[in-house]
Amino acid sequence: MKKLTTKLLLLATSVSILNAHEGPWTAGRPDGHAPITVMGDHMHAMGEWMLSYRYMSMDMDGLLKGSDNVSTTSMLTKNGGEYVMLPTAMSMDMHMLGAMFAVSDKWTLMTMLNYLDNDMDMDMEMGAMKTVMKSSGASSGLGDIKFGGLYDLASWDNGRRVHLHFGLSAPTGSIEEKAGNDFLGYGMQLGSGTWDFLPALTFLGQTDNYSWGAQVGGALRMGDNDRDYSLGNRFDATLWGARKLTDSFSLSAKLDYATQGQIDGKDADIATRNMMMKSPGFDPASHGRDISTFGLGLNYYCRNGTFKGHRLAVEWETPMSEDVSGVQLETDSIWSLGWQYAW
Numbered sequence: 001m002k003k004l005t006t007k008l009l010l011l012a013t014s015v016s017i018l019n020a021h022e023g024p025w026t027a028g029r030p031d032g033h034a035p036i037t038v039m040g041d042h043m044h045a046m047g048e049w050m051l052s053y054r055y056m057s058m059d060m061d062g063l064l065k066g067s068d069n070v071s072t073t074s075m076l077t078k079n080g081g082e083y084v085m086l087p088t089a090m091s092m093d094m095h096m097l098g099a100m101f102a103v104s105d106k107w108t109l110m111t112m113l114n115y116l117d118n119d120m121d122m123d124m125e126m127g128a129m130k131t132v133m134k135s136s137g138a139s140s141g142l143g144d145i146k147f148g149g150l151y152d153l154a155s156w157d158n159g160r161r162v163h164l165h166f167g168l169s170a171p172t173g174s175i176e177e178k179a180g181n182d183f184l185g186y187g188m189q190l191g192s193g194t195w196d197f198l199p200a201l202t203f204l205g206q207t208d209n210y211s212w213g214a215q216v217g218g219a220l221r222m223g224d225n226d227r228d229y230s231l232g233n234r235f236d237a238t239l240w241g242a243r244k245l246t247d248s249f250s251l252s253a254k255l256d257y258a259t260q261g262q263i264d265g266k267d268a269d270i271a272t273r274n275m276m277m278k279s280p281g282f283d284p285a286s287h288g289r290d291i292s293t294f295g296l297g298l299n300y301y302c303r304n305g306t307f308k309g310h311r312l313a314v315e316w317e318t319p320m321s322e323d324v325s326g327v328q329l330e331t332d333s334i335w336s337l338g339w340q341y342a343w
């Protein structure tokens with residue numbers, strides 16, 4: 001973590017000394033917005049609206065214990081492991097609808113609605129013979145609604161600016177998702193169950209053909225949820241750079257580091273399931289992780305015709321390193337697609 005932070009800082013410093021362009025930062029170019037997975041990266045001018053839709057698909061496959069790959073079989077009790085049930089793969093699909101409105105040049109308000117769709121495959125030992133059976137679980141529905149504001153701290157005439165984000169996440173996502181009468185594990189629940197404070201600080205810079213940005217932020221859980229636990233706090237650091245290829249296209253690269261703590265407290269029903277059928281999915285200590293990802297993105301900004309002002313973006317991300325608490329699924333890849341339109 002320390003090494004990576006130093007590397008990110010060095011990179012940020014070396015990027016920031018690139019020559020800036022004349023004039024203030026502008027969103028009116030293909031790399032005027034950050035890679036599609038970065039939230040709250042840009043502000044709007046007073047009176048401007050923006051609508052956005054994002055689709056994110058994350059695939060997880062295979063198990064990690066700490067930062068080491070382990071086989072599912074080796075973790076089962078019949079082979080000397082401690083678990084009766086283990087996840088083998090998971091897909092998380094998310095649809096995100098966002099709106100932004102600038103009430104002034106200093107304040108842009110934003111809100112985001114999520115719909116989640118989770119599928120998990122599991123191996124479980126059954127009966128006296130401990131025969132391994134395949135099973136699966138699914139959950140879907142509304143996630144936690146987020147809203148907040150971006151505040152312009154400073155903008156300069158050399159293409160640089162810096163802003164703050166104050167956000168709140170409301171506990172609208174279900175934390176009582178079940179399969180039949182049985183509670184699903186923590187990772188299959190649709191929300192945090194707590195009000196979360198989402199602060200962030202973003203720096204942006206532009207030269208004639210390049211743009212870059214850095215964002216640090218996080219999620220702070222306020223209290224415990226109705227099921228007597230809280231997800232771990234999260235800290236995020238992101239650094240990106242983009243090259244304007246034409247007036248309509250840009251390519252981006254992104255480095256992201258995120259760390260989330262273990263679950264504090266426990267859900268009594270999930271704890272009962274863990275007693276009956278021990279699984280990392282039911283264990284609060286198997287729910288934090290440090291992950292560094294690398295992402296590549298392509299952005300399109302329509303300049304003329306009927307779709308003038310519309311943006312399309314795609315980004316692919318893959319982990320560079322991942323260190324989980326306890327035993328958890330390993331992240332394979334994340335694809336994100338997005339559409340944005342401002343007027």
Ligand SMILES: [Cu+2]
Nearest residue numbers: 042044050100
């Ligand atoms: Cu916007």
